[in-house]
Each structure stands twice: as structure tokens, then as C-alpha cells.
Amino acid sequence: MAGVRVAVVTGGNKGLGLAIVRALCKQFQGDVYLTARNPKLGEEAVKTLNNEGLSPLFHQLDITDLTGIRTLRDFIKEKYGGLDVLVNNAGIAFRAADTTPFGTQAEIILKTNFFATRDVCNELLPLIRPNGRVVNVSSIFSHTTLPKCSPELQERFRSDTITEDELVKLMEKFVEDAKNGVHQDNGWPTFAYGVSKIGVTVLSRIQARQLKETRKGEGIIVNSCCPGWVRTGMTGPEATKSPDEGAVTPVYLALLPTGVDSPYGELVSDKKVVIW
Ligand code: NAP
Numbered sequence: 001m002a003g004v005r006v007a008v009v010t011g012g013n014k015g016l017g018l019a020i021v022r023a024l025c026k027q028f029q030g031d032v033y034l035t036a037r038n039p040k041l042g043e044e045a046v047k048t049l050n051n052e053g054l055s056p057l058f059h060q061l062d063i064t065d066l067t068g069i070r071t072l073r074d075f076i077k078e079k080y081g082g083l084d085v086l087v088n089n090a091g092i093a094f095r096a097a098d099t100t101p102f103g104t105q106a107e108i109i110l111k112t113n114f115f116a117t118r119d120v121c122n123e124l125l126p127l128i129r130p131n132g133r134v135v136n137v138s139s140i141f142s143h144t145t146l147p148k149c150s151p152e153l154q155e156r157f158r159s160d161t162i163t164e165d166e167l168v169k170l171m172e173k174f175v176e177d178a179k180n181g182v183h184q185d186n187g188w189p190t191f192a193y194g195v196s197k198i199g200v201t202v203l204s205r206i207q208a209r210q211l212k213e214t215r216k217g218e219g220i221i222v223n224s225c226c227p228g229w230v231r232t233g234m235t236g237p238e239a240t241k242s243p244d245e246g247a248v249t250p251v252y253l254a255l256l257p258t259g260v261d262s263p264y265g266e267l268v269s270d271k272k273v274v275i276w
Pocket of ligand 1: 010011012013014015016017036037038041061062063064089090091092112116137138139140226227228229230231232233234235239
């Protein structure tokens, strides 16, 4: 299948991920993989799109399972020889009313939203072909949570020299501090989801910088984005956008035409760059 273009979307069985797969099936020239951790839910989602006349393919992927990420990586490498579009959409949040202790919430949220997303990137980014597009679904909460961090943390998160190792250590420190009940003393906000999405936004900035150095001139573009406030299982019926409306910005970034050089390494919301 070398020569066939291919896109992968994580967490594609419902919500925003399903809408992103739907839009890519309509607009992307190539095969589109809907991935989901639960094969039954994934296959049902594929059937839903089949009934709309669309033909996504399915591959199982739990982003917290490194072996599973590598299985997908090997499958894509073997079948297609590379990857053209990666949309890291899978993510979790706790309901505001959830009484799970803050430290536990922090550990669970960061595990999926930051550490697992990073694992997917580390395994799949090397497969990205020239002119490939990587979209990490973050949130505007990364931007609104940043000023609630201590000045020292803000300085590191905004810095153009922060390394991936340093970011990982900071995210680990947040979880440790949250579990020990000292996160506020150490300059962290009391919003674990927001911190996890700071991690996703900063990781995307770092990846963009790294790609500029390691794969200069190949036209690969990485961005993070906020889909807006979208009616999904994570939010509820009061949110302002339908999933298809929420998919607009991620899909715009996934399909940035060849030859454009911006947005690059940015947080993008409603197709506009949010100044970090
Ligand atoms: P959702 O309806 O709850 O969907 C989340 C998706 O992620 C589901 O498919 C879920 O699978 C999947 N997922 C969770 N953990 C996973 C794992 N370990 N491996 C693979 N898939 C996993 O929420 P959503 O609103 O569509 O959220 C999608 C993304 O948008 C998230 O990253 C979220 O943070 C972000 N976002 C959403 C909003 C909003 O207003 N909705 C705003 C800003 C950002 P299961 O069905 O198996 O649980």
C-alpha cells in the first residue's frame, strides 16, 4: 500500500474524535483509521459512519498501552510505509462534582492526557512523512490555567528552550505534589485537567521545535488546538458546539495544504492562533 496516504485519529469512537474521523473521511485523500480502546465501540462507530456512506478503517488503540501503540505503529509502517496525518484526540476529564481525591484525579488525568499522548507521539512521529500533519487536541483551558501557575512555572512553560525531558519532569512533579497535597504550596493550580492540557500545548511547541531541527525542510507541521466547547460525553448538552462544529479546527490543522508554513507549533482555536 506504499503510495496510499493514511490518517490516524485516537479516541475516534465518539464525541469529537468521531466527528474528526467523519470530516477526514470526507476531505482527506487516503485511508482514515478510526481507533478506539474498546473494539466493540470502535466497530459500532465505523458502522455509524458506513451508514452515512463513509468508509473509515478500524484499529484498536488504548493510548495508555505502550505495547498496543507499538502494534499500531508496526501495522501502519508495514502496510503504508509511513503516516500522513496523526490526530491525538483521546482524552479524559473528571466531572466537577466528582469526589475522587485531587491527587488521584491528577494522576489519572495526566496519565492519559499527557503521558499517553506523548507515548503515541514518540512512537508515531518517526513515521510521519514529509508534509505530514500532527494535531494534538489540547484545550483553551491550557491557556487559562497557565496564569494560575507560579511565575517560575509560567516562565518554564512559555520558554522556547524547555526540553521534553524537563516538561515530563514538571508533569511528574505536579502529580507527586498533588498526591502529597502540596501542589498549591509549590505553585500549581488546583485544576488537573488544565495542567494536563498545558502539558499537551507545551509538548506540541517542543515537538515543532524538534522537527525544525531534525527534519528541516520536510514540511511537517505540528500544532495543538482547542475545539471549542463541544457537546460530548465529556461536557454535556449545554455546550455551544456540535461535535462536527468542534471538529472544524482540528481538521483544518490536519489538512493544512502543502507549502504553508503557519500555523506552526501554535495553540489554535477557531482557526486562530492563541498567543501562548
Ligand atoms: P468524549 O466524548 O469523552 O470522548 C473521549 C474519547 O477519548 C473517547 O473516544 C474515549 O474512549 C477516548 N479515550 C479516553 N481514554 C482513552 C484511552 N486511554 N485510549 C484511547 N481512547 C481513549 O470527549 P470529547 O469531548 O470528544 O474529547 C475529545 C478531546 O477533546 C479530549 O482530548 C478533550 O480533552 C478535548 N476537548 C474537548 C472539549 C469539549 O468541549 N468537549 C473542549 C476542549 C478539549 P471511550 O469511549 O472508550 O471512553
